[in-house]
Each structure stands twice: as structure tokens, then as C-alpha cells.
Amino acid sequence: MVALSDAMREVVGLAERVATTDANVLVTGESGAGKDALASFIHSRSPRAAQPLVKIDCATLPADLLEAELFGYERGAFTGATEAKPGRLEAAHRGTLVLDEIAHLPLDAQAKLLRVIEHREFERLGGRQTIEIDTRLVALTNADLKNAVERRAFRDDLFYRLNVVQLQLPPLRERGEDLAELSRGFLKSFAVKHGRVAKQISAEAQKFLRAYDFPGNVRELANIIERAVIVSTGAEIEAADLPESTRVAAARRERKAQQPTLAAVEAEYVHETLTATKGNKTEAARILGISRKNLYERLAREQKK
Numbered sequence: 405m406v407a408l409s410d411a412m413r414e415v416v417g418l419a420e421r422v423a424t425t426d427a428n429v430l431v432t433g434e435s436g437a438g439k440d441a442l443a444s445f446i447h448s449r450s451p452r453a454a455q456p457l458v459k460i461d462c463a464t465l466p467a468d469l470l471e472a473e474l475f476g477y478e479r480g481a482f483t484g485a486t487e488a489k490p491g492r493l494e495a496a497h498r499g500t501l502v503l504d505e506i507a508h509l510p511l512d513a514q515a516k517l518l519r520v521i522e523h524r525e526f527e528r529l530g531g532r533q534t535i536e537i538d539t540r541l542v543a544l545t546n547a548d549l550k551n552a553v554e555r556r557a558f559r560d561d562l563f564y565r566l567n568v569v570q571l572q573l574p575p576l577r578e579r580g581e582d583l584a585e586l587s588r589g590f591l592k593s594f595a596v597k598h599g600r601v602a603k604q605i606s607a608e609a610q611k612f613l614r615a616y617d618f619p620g621n622v623r624e625l626a627n628i629i630e631r632a633v634i635v636s637t638g639a640e641i642e643a644a645d646l647p648e649s650t651r652v653a654a655a656r657r658e659r660k661a662q663q664p665t666l667a668a669v670e671a672e673y674v675h676e677t678l679t680a681t682k683g684n685k686t687e688a689a690r691i692l693g694i695s696r697k698n699l700y701e702r703l704a705r706e707q708k709k
């Protein structure tokens with residue numbers, strides 16, 4: 405894992421230390437920040453590394469299906485259960501079970517999971533036989549789980565059991581030192597994937613990337629670099645190879661950082677509106693709440709500058 409920034413070095417350092425134990429871990433972070441990557445890292449550095457790493461996504465499956473997937477079921481447990489099937493928990497025996505989007509785990513399943521943690525046992529759906537289980541839990545969330553506890557959507561006893569060690573992944577925009585290294589790694593792998601030579605990123609394109617705030621974090625950076633590798637025709641990855649939205653957002657952020665005057669902000673908004681109306685001045689004036697004459701005067705004033 406790339407971890408050059410202080411914030412990431414701290415998180416990865418803590419992850420390495422906790423990996424050697426069986427303690428449950430809660431990984432928090434924005435979408436695309438690397439929660440899955442960190443969970444795999446913990447497993448790979450743990451004494452369980454040679455055993456299975458199993459994942460279940462609590463957000464995508466409906467409640468009954470999720471329980472069936474997690475705990476497994478016996479034949480006849482529900483309509484359509486024509487054969488018994490072990491769940492992911494059993495698959496993760498002696499290994500690690502990653503519970504993605506844990507905030508979405510229904511309350512019934514939360515109670516069963518608590519029993520797994522406290523007594524290391526459970527039954528399959530429709531089953532009478534108690535199964536003993538040894539698995540390490542890594543729970544992931546991009547939601548504020550403490551808040552879910554306060555709303556009583558998440559059991560507090562389970563929260564404390566999962567939250568033995570919490571690893572908070574910082575968003576990419578707070579990890580400036582990681583950006584170049586991550587970009588280089590993605591450049592190499594996408595160049596291989598698409599049969600291109602790995603180019604450098606031009607100084608100007610790097611400037612745009614540094615000014616961008618990456619709401620989609622590392623995953624968004626990966627997408628941006630993959631696209632650039634594909635569309636780039638020059639000797640370097642240029643700013644023009646970055647998506648329009650990235651360039652616009654970065655330019656806006658940079659301008660804000662310079663604390664512009666009111667006139668400059670107004671002028672920028674006038675131009676944004678004109679772009680949005682594809683140059684239609686009547687429509688732009690209507691949106692801006694000024695007369696067409698006023699709009700023409702503003703544009704003329706700018707021309708003189």
C-alpha cells in the first residue's frame with residue numbers, strides 16, 4: 405500500500421501492529437479511500453494469511469438473503485432451499501471475514517453476529533446443530549457508525565466489539581504526499597493493461613491533480629489515470645488528457661484559494677452561466693437575473709481589461 409503521507413503512515417503502522425493479533429478491526433473512510441485494500445493488507449500481514457480471506461457486502465443484499473449468505477442454511481430452511489449450503493462465516497473459518505458496509509447489517513443479523521463474537525458459535529438458518537467458528541472480523545464503513553448507534557440503527561454492544569481497534573483512512577485530498585506515488589503506480593499498471601508505454605505526467609497536469617479534491621478518492625484517481633493513459637497521444641500525460649470536470653474543479657479551487665474579489669467571482673459566474681447555456685445570452689441573462697443590456701455591458705467591460 406502506498407503510504408508516504410504522515411496520516412497514512414500512521415494508519416498503516418497501526419494496521420501492521422493489529423494484524424499480528426486476532427483483534428476485530430473497524431476501518432472507516434470515504435468511498436474509494438482504500439478500505440478494502442487495507443482489509444486485505446491486514447489479512448496478508450496476519451498469521452491467518454495462508455487461510456481464506458472472505459468478504460460479504462452488507463449493503464447490496466436484501467436482509468433475508470444476507471443472513472443466508474452469511475450464516476448459511478439447511479435444506480428446507482426457506483422456500484427454494486433445496487440443498488444445505490454453508491455461509492461465508494464457515495468459509496472464513498481460521499481466516500478473516502470482511503464485513504463491507506457494516507452499517508447496513510440488519511438488527512437480527514447484528515444479534516447473531518454478536519453471538520459469533522462472544523461465543524464463537526452460530527447455527528445455519530433452519531439448522532439445529534451449533535457450529536463452532538474461529539474467524540477474525542474486519543468491518544468496513546463509510547458511514548458514521550457511532551451516529552447509527554445513537555439512532556439505534558446499530559447495536560452499541562456490537563459496535564464496541566467490532567471497534568476494538570479503529571483505523572481511520574484519511575481522504576486522498578489530505579494525503580498530498582501520496583498522490584504522486586499512487587499516480588505512478590496506476591500509470592504503470594494501466595500502461596501494461598492497455599499496451600501503452602508508461603509516460604510521465606506533465607508539470608501542468610500534476611498541478612491540476614494536486615489542486616483537485618477527489619471526492620471519489622483513490623478509486624477516482626485510478627479512473628482518471630486509466631482514462632489519461634488511453635486518450636494521451638503526446639510524449640507526456642498533459643492537462644488536456646484529464647477529464648474536463650477535474651480541470652474545472654481544480655481551477656475553481658485554486659481561484660478560491662487566492663481569495664478573489666467580488667468582481668472576479670461575478671465575472672467567473674457569468675462565464676460559467678454562458679458555458680451552461682452554450683453561449684445563449686438571453687437565456688444566460690434570465691438565469692443571472694439581469695437584463696440582456698447589463699450582460700452585454702459586463703462582457704464589454706471585461707474585454708477592455
Ligand SMILES: Nc1ncnc2c1ncn2[C@@H]1O[C@H](COP(=O)(O)OP(=O)(O)OP(=O)(O)O)[C@@H](O)[C@H]1O
Nearest residue numbers: 405406434435436437438439440441442546622623
Ligand atoms: N494506499 C493505496 N495504495 C495503492 N492502491 C490503493 C491504496 N488505497 C486504495 N488503493 C486502490 O484504490 C482502489 C479503491 O480502493 P478500495 O476499493 O479499497 O476503496 P474502498 O474504501 O473500499 O471504496 P468503497 O467505499 O467504494 O468500497 C482500489 O483499486 C485499491 O487497490
Ligand SMILES: [Mg+2]
Nearest residue numbers: 436439440504
Ligand atoms: Mg470497498
